[in-house]
Amino acid sequence: MPCTTVLAGKLATNDRSTMIARTDDGHFDEKKLIVVEPDQQPKIYKSVESHVEITLPENPMRYTSCPSVDPKHGIWAATGINAANVGMTATETTTSNPRVLAADPMVELREAKDGEEERCGGIGEEDIVVLVLPYIRSAREGVLRLGALLEQYGTYESNGIAFNDENEVWWLETIGGHHWIAKKIPEDRVIINPNQFGMDSFDLEDAFGARESHLCSADLREFISENHLDLNQNGKFNPRDIFGSHRDMDHIYNTPRAWFMGRCLAPHTYRWDGENADFTPESDDIPWSYVPERKVAAEDIQYLLSSHYQGTPYDPYAGHAEKGGIYRPIGINRTGVTTICQIRSDVPDAIKGIEWVCFGSTTFSAWLPVYTNAPQMPDYLSNVTLDAETDNLYWVSRFVGALADKCYGSCIQNVWGYQDTVNIRGRQIVLKYDRLMRESGDFTLAAQANDELCAMAREESAQILNKVLRTASEQMKNGFSFADTCVNK
Incomplete structure (x- = not known):
């Protein structure tokens, strides 16, 4: 689903918490916030969309979840924080290119017909939170568990997934049907990701050596070389160029959102407006990560994810007939739920997790913080009907x-x-x-x-x-x- 993601390392925030946040921009999907206890977690999971069946570990933890109210298309848990104070948001739909998809095709459901048996699809946004979040005790563990699932079962879509714990934030992006790449966010940085393959730097030596801040599929080097995917010049390794897209549609749908968020986070670091701007709404090379010019609080992330190009000619509410509304805003009408998973470092373990929840269009909705270490959520958040x-x-x-x-x-x-x-x-x-x-x-x-x-x-x-x-x-x-x-x- 189209979404916008913001991630913040603990030295980039006002209170040394880590935060991961994402708008879940479905098709006016009714959403709720619930708590899933261990005895409510399935032992065998079956995807509605892809029909894949996966046996789950025996030791799930309690976790929060923002599932769809109507279960006909599956759970679509979206986001949550578990009892070990690990947060997760899944997924940011991203983009790829024909070279990657030809080399490692998506694992799509093939219905039974003409005497052939059904072939299940891989895992996707419908499934990932339920398959991963109840079983991980750190953000890194989340990357490793999801990476193993992707290699075994594959995926039918391109996605980005975020994890955070008290100290670390990790971002994983899928590559084709079975490959993946993940990076630990520098502690002093804020990351922005609007529906495109995001990472613009990656240390392959670390990924295949100490694995301190970079992880990836075991055969990623061979995959790149054998399929002639490397488009980079002068020895630079930019995964966005290798695995991502540079389409005209990106300039209407994706890059303008990155431009606005970068403009808010680093207004004086770069020139964002005028003839001599370093970046415009249609630039393909807008940075993925920033050292913000001032530390960010939860309210700053709320502002980014509620935005509609205010203060620019592209604001659909400002009455600019020529440019207003030409770019896809972040605060969009069809958002079902948006959350900030905040893991705090200055409180006891039992109350480190705070989830800020916002339903509907973020431009007009309020953000409510709740403690995630609770046996259930109040009816005002959890008892949502289709009416x-x-x-x-x-x-x-x-x-x-x-x-x-x-x-x-x-x-x-x-x-x-x-x-x-x-x-x-x-x-x-x-x-x-x-x-x-x-x-x-x-x-x-x-x-x-x-x-x-x-x-x-x-x-x-x-x-x-x-x-x-x-x-x-x-x-x-x-x-x-x-x-x-x-x-x-």
């Missing part, structure tokens, strides 16, 4: 976005106020319960904290829904002003 209603944050967020979009100029200040208030009150509740749980040693209070967080979100969401509904009603096209006195006369 529109106001009893959960998913559908309220959809209502707010659909109404506010139509009268952006009149609604947006109220929306900003709502988003800020949920952030402020959410952080206050987390600070309160961090202190209570430290002092008491009773970490079961995390469930109580989540209840309080959801009660706050319900209160604030009802208020913003009232406001945008009133504004949208006042601006309906069938309105008509005519003085009552005229009627009486």
Whole structure:
């Protein structure tokens, strides 16, 4: 599915936490946030999309999950944090090129016909979180487990997957049907990835030597050489050039998002605007990683993932007839769920994991932090139906976005106020319960904290829904002003 990913190492953040975040931009897919206990994890997993069956290990851990409400196409767990405080987001749909796909074709489902038996497909976005997250105790372990699954079962799509623990963030990208490449993010950097093969540097010597910060398929060197994939000059190894794409469609759909995020993270490091710009929205060589000019907080990642080219001629809400809306925004209407998996380093192990959840279009929705080490999530996040209603944050967020979009100029200040208030009150509740749980040693209070967080979100969401509904009603096209006195006369 089309998505946008942001990753942050612990020295790039304000509180030395690691963060991985991704918008899950499906086709208006209804989503919820739940906790999966070990006895709820299947022992044999079968993919709906590809029919592949995989026997799972016997020792799953508790983990959070953002599955689809409608299970007809599979689980699509999207993202989560497990009991070992390892986060995962899967997947960022990426791009490849014909040379790679010819050399290592995708493993696609082949239905039984003409007397031939069915051939199962590989694993994909539907499956990966369920297959990996319950069984890993570090971000590196996540890379190694997923890499082994890709080599054994293959995949039917190009994807990027992120893992984080208290100290490390890793990014894995698939290459063709069975190959992969992964890199540990430098601690002082922020990574941006908008639906393209992202990595623009890789140390093959480390990958085939100490394996400190780079991992890959065991035969990657031979795969590149035998299939004449290396397009690089002067000994430079740029995996984006080798495995990725440079298509005209990228310049409308992908590179503009990278341009906007880079512009926010490093506004003075590079020139982003004007005739002498280092990078434009259609540049193919926009950097993948940045040392941000100031440390980033969760709210900065929220801003990036809620953006629509504000402050530029490409903002669809700014009224620029010539350029407004020509590029695909990050904050898009069809997003189902977006999360930031934050693993903190300054609190006890039992409460290191915080998941910031945002349903619907990020431009208009609020981000709610919740503790992940809890036996279940409150109904306001987990009890989502396929029918529109106001009893959960998913559908309220959809209502707010659909109404506010139509009268952006009149609604947006109220929306900003709502988003800020949920952030402020959410952080206050987390600070309160961090202190209570430290002092008491009773970490079961995390469930109580989540209840309080959801009660706050319900209160604030009802208020913003009232406001945008009133504004949208006042601006309906069938309105008509005519003085009552005229009627009486």
